[in-house]
Amino acid sequence: MQRSERSHYDVVIIGCGLSGLAAGIRLAHFGKKVLILEKHNAPGGLNSFYSIAGRKYDVGLHAVTNYVPRGTKGGTPLMRVLRQLRIDWEDFALIPQKTSRIQFPGVALNFDNDFQTLEASVAAAFPKSIEGFRKMVSILPTFDEALSHPNRSTSGRAFLKTYIQDPVLIDMLLCALCYYGSAREDDIDFSQLAVLFRSILMEGFARPAEGIRRIIRALLDRYRQTGGERQMKCAVTALNIKAGRVTSLTLSTGEVLTADTVLSSIGAVETFNLLSEKPEAAKPPIPGALSFVETLSHYPLALTQGLWEETIVFFSDHYPFCYRAPKELIDPGSGVICLSHNYAFKGEDIPTEGCLRVTALAHPQAWHKLDASTYAV
Ligand SMILES: Cc1cc2nc3c(=O)[nH]c(=O)nc-3n(C[C@H](O)[C@H](O)[C@H](O)COP(=O)(O)OP(=O)(O)OC[C@H]3O[C@@H](n4cnc5c(N)ncnc54)[C@H](O)[C@@H]3O)c2cc1C
Incomplete structure (x- = not known):
């Protein structure tokens, strides 16, 4: 639903990622007048999707965690979230992983x-x-x-x-x-x-054959059905404070909105930076030291046959395992390999291409110091 003309909301949510959408569904379901504001043109945030030259990519999705088979009793998180959002199991169309591995020098642990x-x-x-x-x-x-x-x-x-x-x-x-x-x-x-x-x-792990699109579509449909509003390509540029409370939000369109409650899903540092006045007693949040790079390659499925059956491999080529910001741009000595074609797909869901994602630790400041053309290479 597009945004209505009224500029006061019970709740404004900053960010149309997975958490913003989930919060929006719950609040709208319980009768709140909710608006989600998103600075990009696509929903999904860090877990979004895009297409280049007709090929579809997920920004980040390796796996949906917490997978349990349909009908599992005992209030597991996946079942609970689906119930709370009133989304049917079929709407996420999750396909379980095959097998995964943690690989260290000379020793491996298998799990599924x-x-x-x-x-x-x-x-x-x-x-x-x-x-x-x-x-x-x-x-x-x-x-x-x-x-x-x-x-x-x-x-x-x-x-x-x-x-x-x-x-x-x-x-x-x-x-x-x-x-x-x-x-x-x-x-x-x-x-x-x-x-x-x-x-x-x-x-455990699962994923829809279509990737994250399927999940985002289910969330957007549900949000729309509950009466929630959203506005895309519209950044919040300031949270205006009076007497220690947010009284209004300024948007990149120049509009000013008011809300009884503002929820931010954009991160502590980013939210703090939007405050028009910083509370005297508040210490600015410190950005974390850790960051990652992810590379994504597509290749003919035949090339992988007989080589890798795993869905996800966590690895370290050295012991002890070192999980800290590297001194160089990246540390390829440990990481995660995700073969997203290696889920237990059947029939028409079987992918026609292999897809390899490799995640490794990165040094954020070193990347920020690069000029734009070197960064792009
Ligand atoms: C490479 C990578 C791989 C990942 N793989 C997985 C995985 O396999 N499985 C898994 O479960 N998780 C994975 N994650 C983590 C997962 O993507 C995140 O935990 C999740 O997407 C966070 O969702 P969120 O809604 O809280 O925040 P975000 O996704 O960060 O959403 C915040 C939204 O706010 C918007 N925004 C920011 N500033 C403003 C502003 N001023 N005004 C308006 N809008 C604004 C952003 O554009 C964004 O859309 C991965 C993350 C990355 C980066």
């Missing part, structure tokens, strides 16, 4: 959407650590417990060390968990460890 595969792999590669691994899994907080856990910001690495003897196994688990969600160098917050361990290693 059945946790027993990882357990058996740990038992075979690290027999002395399997009991500790099982104990660790048995006391791991649930998703809900993890988010409000009193130790949520403590070291995930220290937690693993309490249960697992073998430092290589600890680094292998950290490699997978950090790459998919740690903002902390060489470590991960305890609550994040618990959430990601469950999301990636105990539940």
Whole structure:
């Protein structure tokens, strides 16, 4: 739905990425007059899509985590999100992964959407650590417990060390968990460890054959049906503050809107920078040190046959695993390889091309210092 003429909203959401859309659906569903503002012309944010010369690309999607088969009982996060957004299971059309791997020098752990595969792999590669691994899994907080856990910001690495003897196994688990969600160098917050361990290693990976388009379309349809409004190509340029509260928003179109509540999904640093007046007591948020580069290649499917069956490979070509901002532009010594054609596609969903994504750690300031033409090369 396009934006109406009225310029006051119950809630304005900055950003039409996945979180902005999900929040918009819930709020509109409960009767709020909601507007989503997005500076780009395409929805989806970091998880958006584009086309070049007729070929479709996803900006980022490797995998939808937390995959569980249709009808799984027990309020798993995927089932809960679908229920809360009133989206049917079929609307996301998720296809499960085949198999994935964590690869270190001379040792590999295999995993898939059945946790027993990882357990058996740990038992075979690290027999002395399997009991500790099982104990660790048995006391791991649930998703809900993890988010409000009193130790949520403590070291995930220290937690693993309490249960697992073998430092290589600890680094292998950290490699997978950090790459998919740690903002902390060489470590991960305890609550994040618990959430990601469950999301990636105990539940699992899937993806729609069409990629992220399918999910964004389902979210946009739902948002529209609930009566939510959105305006694209419209950046918020200032959050105007009076007496410590946001009283209005200035837009790149020159308009000024008011709202009872403003939700921002654009990041703490970016939101802080929009404030017309910085609260005296507030410390400016500090940008994280970690950043990534991702390369994407398409090639004939026949080239991959018999070579790689995995969907995702987390790797480090050295031990100990090093998860920190590199001194050079990138550190190709560890990362994630995603073969997005290697999901369990069937029939007409089987892709006609191979697609290889490689993610590695990068040094953000070093990239920012490059002039535009060098950056592009
Ligand atoms: C390369 C890469 C690969 C990834 N792979 C996966 C994956 O496989 N699986 C997975 O689950 N997650 C993955 N992620 C993470 C996932 O993409 C993000 O966690 C998720 O997209 C964040 O969504 P969001 O809505 O919170 O924020 P964002 O996607 O950042 O959305 C914020 C939106 O706000 C807009 N915006 C910014 N400033 C303004 C402004 N001033 N006014 C108006 N609009 C503004 C932006 O344009 C953007 O659309 C990946 C991320 C990257 C970068």
